[in-house]
Structures are given as C-alpha cells and as structure tokens.
Amino acid sequence: MSLPQLTFACLVLFLLEGCASPNEENGPVRPNIVLILTDDQGWGDLSMNGNEMLSTPNIDKMASEGVTFDRFYVCPVCSPTRAEILTGRYHVRGGVYSTSAGGERLDLDEVTFAQLLQEAGYQTAAFGKWHNGMQYPYHPNARGFAEYYGFCSGHWGNYFDALMEHNGELVMGNGFMVDDLTDKALDFLEANQANSFFVYLPYNTPHSPMQVPDRWWNRFKDKELSQLHRFRNQEDLDHTRAAYAMCENIDWNVGRVLDRLEALSLTENTIVIFLSDNGPNGARWNGDMKGRKGSTDEGGVRSPMIMRWKGTLEEGKVINRVSGAIDLFPTLTDLAGIEYTSDKSLDGLSLRPLLMEDDPEWEDRYIFNYWNERLSVRSQQYRLDHVDQLYDMDNDPGQNTDISGSAGEIFEAMKVAKTEWERTVLTELDRTKPRSFPVGHPDFRYTQLPARDGLAHGNITRSNRYPNCSFFTNWTSVDDSITWEVEVQATGQYEAVIYYTCVAENIGVTLQLSYGEARVQNKITEMHDPPLTGMEHDRVPRIESYVKDFKPFSLGDIKLQQGKGTMTLKATNIPGQGAVDFRLMMLKRAEEKL
Numbered sequence: 009m010s011l012p013q014l015t016f017a018c019l020v021l022f023l024l025e026g027c028a029s030p031n032e033e034n035g036p037v038r039p040n041i042v043l044i045l046t047d048d049q050g051w052g053d054l055s056m057n058g059n060e061m062l063s064t065p066n067i068d069k070m071a072s073e074g075v076t077f078d079r080f081y082v083c084p085v086c087s088p089t090r091a092e093i094l095t096g097r098y099h100v101r102g103g104v105y106s107t108s109a110g111g112e113r114l115d116l117d118e119v120t121f122a123q124l125l126q127e128a129g130y131q132t133a134a135f136g137k138w139h140n141g142m143q144y145p146y147h148p149n150a151r152g153f154a155e156y157y158g159f160c161s162g163h164w165g166n167y168f169d170a171l172m173e174h175n176g177e178l179v180m181g182n183g184f185m186v187d188d189l190t191d192k193a194l195d196f197l198e199a200n201q202a203n204s205f206f207v208y209l210p211y212n213t214p215h216s217p218m219q220v221p222d223r224w225w226n227r228f229k230d231k232e233l234s235q236l237h238r239f240r241n242q243e244d245l246d247h248t249r250a251a252y253a254m255c256e257n258i259d260w261n262v263g264r265v266l267d268r269l270e271a272l273s274l275t276e277n278t279i280v281i282f283l284s285d286n287g288p289n290g291a292r293w294n295g296d297m298k299g300r301k302g303s304t305d306e307g308g309v310r311s312p313m314i315m316r317w318k319g320t321l322e323e324g325k326v327i328n329r330v331s332g333a334i335d336l337f338p339t340l341t342d343l344a345g346i347e348y349t350s351d352k353s354l355d356g357l358s359l360r361p362l363l364m365e366d367d368p369e370w371e372d373r374y375i376f377n378y379w380n381e382r383l384s385v386r387s388q389q390y391r392l393d394h395v396d397q398l399y400d401m402d403n404d405p406g407q408n409t410d411i412s413g414s415a416g417e418i419f420e421a422m423k424v425a426k427t428e429w430e431r432t433v434l435t436e437l438d439r440t441k442p443r444s445f446p447v448g449h450p451d452f453r454y455t456q457l458p459a460r461d462g463l464a465h466g467n468i469t470r471s472n473r474y475p476n477c478s479f480f481t482n483w484t485s486v487d488d489s490i491t492w493e494v495e496v497q498a499t500g501q502y503e504a505v506i507y508y509t510c511v512a513e514n515i516g517v518t519l520q521l522s523y524g525e526a527r528v529q530n531k532i533t534e535m536h537d538p539p540l541t542g543m544e545h546d547r548v549p550r551i552e553s554y555v556k557d558f559k560p561f562s563l564g565d566i567k568l569q570q571g572k573g574t575m576t577l578k579a580t581n582i583p584g585q586g587a588v589d590f591r592l593m594m595l596k597r598a599e600e601k602l
Contacts, residue, residue: 038128038344039317040278041206042193042265043336045093046258047086047137047215050288051310052295053255059293061235062228062252066263067282067314074280074316075325075363081332081386082286082311084302084379086162087112087139089285089333090210094120094140094151096337096354100378100437104140107162108460108475110443113141114151119350121337122152122206128346131200134158135189136210142461143445144452149175153208157192161460162476164212165555166542167219176454178594184221186211186254190261194268201272209265211258215289217542217550218250224257225250225547235293238406242291250547251290276319279343281336283313298407304377304384304394305407315363317343327362330388332375335359355433374422376429383434385426390415392422444495444572448502448597455502457575458592462490471589472553479553483587489578490590496523496568501598503565504528506577507558507591511537514584521563521593523575528566531581532588534559558591565598 052059056068056076083089087107088099091114095102103115114120126132133155134148142160144150157174164170167185171178181188193209213220228249237243262282269275287308288294289301299305313331315321334356341348342358361368375386382394391399391407398412398419412419447455460475466488471478480490504521512535520529540554579587 037277038130038204038346040204040274041125041130041281041340041344042269042278043093043206043208043281044262044265044283045090045136045208045210046255046282046284047210047212048251048286048289048301049214049255049258049284049312050292050294050300050307051284051297051312052293053214053251053284053288054312057295057312059235061231061233061293062256064255064259066259066266067312070262070266070280070282070316071314071324073318073323074314075321075327077313077315077327077329077331077359079328079330079388080283080311080313081309081330081375081377082284083333083377084286084304084308086137086215086285088379090138090140091118092333092356093336094118094122096121096334096356097352098334098355098376098378098433100434101352101355103437103443105437105439107139110445110461111439112139112162113146113443116145117352119348119352120152121341122208124152124341124346124348125206125344126152126154128344129204131196131203131205132208133193133196133205134208134210135192135196136208137161137164137212137215138210142458143447143455144176144449145446147176147452149452150449155196158189158210159212160456161458163215163474163552165217165477165553166545167212167217168545173456176452176456178456184257186213186257186261190264193265197265197268197272197274201274210285211261213258214251214254217545217552218247218254218547219542219545220250220253220257220547224253227256228253229547237291237293238296239291244290244548246548247290248292251288251292253547279315279317279340281313281315283333284311286311296406302379304379304382306386306391306401306405309377309384321363327359329362329370330373330375330386331359331362332356334375339363374425374429376426376433378434383426383430385422385429387422390418390422392419392426396423396426398422442493444493447494447496447575447595448498448500448568450498450500453597453599455595456592457492457494457595459490459590462492465489465491474552477553477555479556479558479589479591481589483579483590484582484585486579486582488587489576491577492575493572494523494575495572496570499568499570501565501567502595503598504563505560505594505596506563506588507560507593508532508588509536509538509556509558510588511535511584511586514582514586514588516581516583517579517587518581519563519577519588520580521566521575521577523566523568524571524573526566526568528564529580530561530563532561534561556589556591558589560594568595
C-alpha cells in the first residue's frame with residue numbers, strides 16, 4: 009500500500025473507530041448526520057440522472073463529492089418508506105399499512121435509530137413531514153427527536169404561511185414551507201455546531217398540491233418539454249412543469265444546507281444523505297422505467313440515494329449493488345459506532361463494506377417491495393413483479409419482456425423467496441388489531457385530534473376523500489356527531505380547543521365534547537366564515553381538499569379519566585341551518601399536572 013493510501017486508510021479507521029480527538033474529553037468523536045428526504049421525487053427528477061429539462065446542481069455536486077447508490081429501493085408510498093428508514097425493518101413489521109386514519113402509525117415497540125443516536129448523546133431534530141403518527145407517543149418528540157417542527161400528516165393543504173406545529177403546539181409557518189423547514193434546520197445547525205447532531209429533514213415536495221413560488225415556476229411555466237413519459241398521452245405537462253420547479257427549489261435548499269455546513273467548518277465531520285420516499289407522483293420522464301408512485305415496479309420504488317462524508321468516503325464513487333431504505337438504520341448506527349441490541353432483528357444490512365472497500369465480499373440479496381396487496385422482489389439482476397412476471401433488469405430496465413418461461417431456475421427461486429416473505433414477514437401485519445388514538449400522555453402537554461382521524465356520523469361529510477388534510481362539513485343536525493376511539497394515557501384536566509368556521513346564520517350553536525361521564529360545552533358566539541384557499545397558489549388543479557383559515561375556540565376544561573373509550577363531539581343546539589365546519593381539536597393538559 010502506498011503512503012497516500014495508508015494515510016487515507018488510517019484516517020478512515022480513526023473516524024470510524026470513534027477515537028477521541030485531542031480536544032475532546034467527554035467521549036468518542038462521532039459524525040454528525042443530516043438526512044434529507046424528499047416527497048414524491050422520482051429517480052428521474054435530477055439532472056445527474058439524465059434529466060435535461062431541469063437543473064439540480066447542488067445535488068449533482070453532492071453526488072460528485074460523495075457516493076451514489078445507483079440501485080436503491082424504497083416503498084411505493086410515503087409512510088412505509090419513512091418507517092423503514094427509521095427502523096431498518098420492513099414497514100409491515102411495524103404495523104404501517106396505510107397513509108392515513110391511523111394506518112400510518114409506527115408501532116410503539118419499534119426502535120428508531122434516532123432514539124439510539126439520542127441515547128448516545130446526539131442532539132436530534134426533525135423538520136418537515138413526519139407521517140408515522142401524530143399523537144404522542146407516536147409523535148416525533150417521542151421517537152428520538154428532541155426538536156420537531158413541521159406537520160405529522162401525510163400531506164398538507166397549503167405550502168405558504170401554513171399552520172404547523174412546534175413540539176406539539178400549533179404555530180404559523182413563515183413563507184414557502186420547504187424554505188421555512190430549511191431555515192429551521194440551519195438555525196439548529198448553528199445552535200448545535202459544537203455538539204454531535206442528527207438532523208432529519210423530510211421535505212414535503214414535490215408532493216401535491218403543486219405549489220411553488222414564482223421564482224421557480226417562472227422558469228417552467230412556458231417551457232417546452234422534450235423528455236417525456238414513455239406513454240406520452242398519460243403525461244400532464246403542467247403537472248410535470250410544476251414538479252420540476254419544486255425539484256429545483258429543493259435543490260436550492262439542499263445547497264443552503266451544504267453551504268452552511270461548509271461555513272461552520274462541519275463538512276468533514278458530517279454525513280449528508282439525500283433520497284426520496286417513492287417514485288414520481290405523475291407520469292413524467294423517469295428513465296423509461298415502468299411504474300410510478302404507488303407501484304411496486306421499478307419506477308415506483310427506485311430512489312436516488314447519495315451519501316457524502318467529505319474526507320472519509322471516496323468522491324464520485326458509484327455503487328451498483330442493490331440496497332434500500334431498510335439499510336440506512338444499520339449503516340448509520342455502524343458509521344456512528346453505536347450498537348443495536350434489540351431482540352427485533354433488522355432486515356437491512358450495514359452498507360459500510362460497500363462504502364469503504366473497493367471490492368468487498370457482498371452476496372446477492374433480495375429487496376422486497378410491498379404495498380396494497382402487491383409484492384415485488386428485486387435481486388441484483390432480476391425483478392419478479394406482483395403477478396409473477398420475471399424481468400431481466402440489466403437488459404430490460406423498462407420491464408417489457410417477461411422471461412419467466414425461459415429462466416426456470418431463477419424464476420422458481422424468486423417465487424420461493426416471495427412466498428417465504430409473505431409467510432414470515434407479511435403475517436406480522438395485523439390490520440384487525442384495534443389501535444386507539446392515545447390522548448394525554450403524561451410526558452407531553454398537547455394531543456391533536458384532527459378530522460383526519462375522526463369518524464363522521466349522520467349528515468356530516470368529509471371535505472375530500474383523501475383524509476389527511478380534510479375537514480368535516482355539512483353538520484346539520486343535533487343527531488350528527490364526530491367520534492374518536494381513544495385511550496387516555498393519564499387522568500388529568502385538559503382544555504379542549506376546536507378549530508372551526510361558522511356562517512353568520514348559525515351563530516349560537518352549542519358544541520359539546522364528552523368522554524365517559526365527563527362533559528364540557530360552550531356556545532359559538534362569533535361568526536368566522538373565511539373562503540376556501542389554496543387554489544390561488546396551485547399551479548395545476550389539485551385532487552386533495554382545499555383548506556380554510558380555521559379559528560380556535562375553547563370549549564372549556566374537561567377531566568379525562570385514564571382508560572379506553574369513545575370521545576364524542578356533537579351539537580346540542582342548532583338555532584340555524586347547521587353547526588360548524590371542523591378541522592381539528594387540541595387537548596392541552598393543565599400546566600399544574602405536568
């Protein structure tokens with residue numbers, strides 16, 4: 009080994025073994041970690057992957073200065089990928105089966121790598137879309153993140169000056185959401201530059217609604233697109249233009265993070281990861297791969313993945329071995345020198361040998377992609393899809409020719425693996441097991457119960473079939489109600505605040521919240537009838553609900569007894585034609601009970 013190679017190897021060994029630096033007396037040096045996750049950005053939505061319709065220079069530069077995993081697989085939709093990143097285990101093991109109404113929650117007996125980092129002394133923060141549970145202890149503040157700013161739902165209705173939450177308390181955002189989230193992350197980097205830190209930055213774009221500031225939209229609104237989806241009649245060109253504008257905004261914000269790390273002299277002790285949570289949210293160019301968001305085919309689950317650790321990882325290295333979201337937990341804990349001791353086995357592998365060695369011993373493996381009763385399995389060369397069609401991905405990346413009839417041995421081996429995964433992994437998911445929404449955990453002051461998690465009875469309808477950012481409307485009778493199946497974690501006094509709108513003729517409606525024998529009620533005395541908003545910022549028509557400026561109104565204090573039951577909100581008196589439109593309820597524990 010030459011002297012430069014020896015020096016580099018020693019440096020890597022020094023960093024990875026956690027040797028104490030001469031200026032540190034409180035324990036080993038551990039790398040900082042910044043994990044940037046985008047929402048609905050496909051593999052093809054980067055100029056580094058051959059897309060000539062947009063420019064992502066900061067992410068491209070990050071790849072040139074780091075390691076790119078060229079065959080990296082996530083889940084077809086949002087919350088499952090987040091669960092697999094956090095736990096290193098397939099999402100079905102952790103109880104995640106939906107993207108809304110409680111099915112997005114990660115089981116409480118699952119350990120996140122953020123918890124391990126926090127226990128090891130890291131300062132931890134998450135800024136953005138959580139989507140693995142809203143009520144504590146599903147909340148990010150209970151899953152390893154001391155600081156949280158963002159929204160816990162699956163999508164949001166407005167990306168400008170939006171209603172957000174900070175450690176459980178509702179607050180107003182500032183400006184365009186991705187910019188706002190990045191601002192908060194930069195502030196955290198500044199405040200914790202002398203500490204080991206982990207920053208999780210799950211952006212909310214380019215998920216719909218397709219909103220982006222003029223600065224980015226103006227580059228694309230009249231742009232001719234020459235690279236199109238493989239089935240061109242399926243593509244909505246304005247939707248594609250909006251997605252590209254959002255991706256360029258993401259790139260600008262990634263550049264802001266990288267620049268701040270450089271300005272703080274943290275670049276060489278910070279691992280930065282960039283990836284997306286699923287395939288593109290529209291029919292657009294994606295390297296002619298089959299499938300998009302929601303699909304278990306290649307285009308629905310292949311994600312860009314870049315890892316940069318300047319001075320430690322080889323710059324510009326490209327790794328073609330298959331890997332996935334399940335590998336991030338074991339990889340990052342390995343690089344940080346943190347031991348995982350749970351009795352729950354990890355499905356992922358540490359990618360450290362691929363990162364650190366030129367020609368490591370690495371056996372072929374299977375990566376399983378599951379969603380909506382569809383299971384696909386990927387080996388290094390082949391994909392067996394959900395209807396057992398086999399494709400040679402090296403020679404047929406578009407999945408055009410089924411070779412199951414001519415590749416008998418490979419076909420049978422992958423079918424066996426698929427059946428075994430269904431038997432040993434998928435069976436851990438029990439959708440019939442009731443899981444109440446926790447209320448009033450003794451370690452947390454705030455419990456949010458949104459319309460998303462409620463059940464409407466009588467005439468009440470949801471503002472949109474997608475629950476995540478919806479509200480309840482058409483409340484016309486005293487027989488109508490909204491209910492939540494809850495489990496009160498600790499007996500205590502709580503203020504119940506609802507967020508409502510009410511037209512003038514319905515002033516005087518009396519609302520009552522009940523749980524067991526406890527009751528609290530109050531009369532609406534102020535009209536609040538704002539218009540629906542969101543369309544003024546939409547670049548293309550949305551499929552989700554529009555939103556309104558809902559007003560907080562205190563029903564008063566209610567004493568909740570520990571235990572399980574049904575929480576009910578109803579109108580006891582409706583003097584007009586209806587009651588209110590309802591967005592959410594916040595239960596706030598009395599301070600003296602904390």
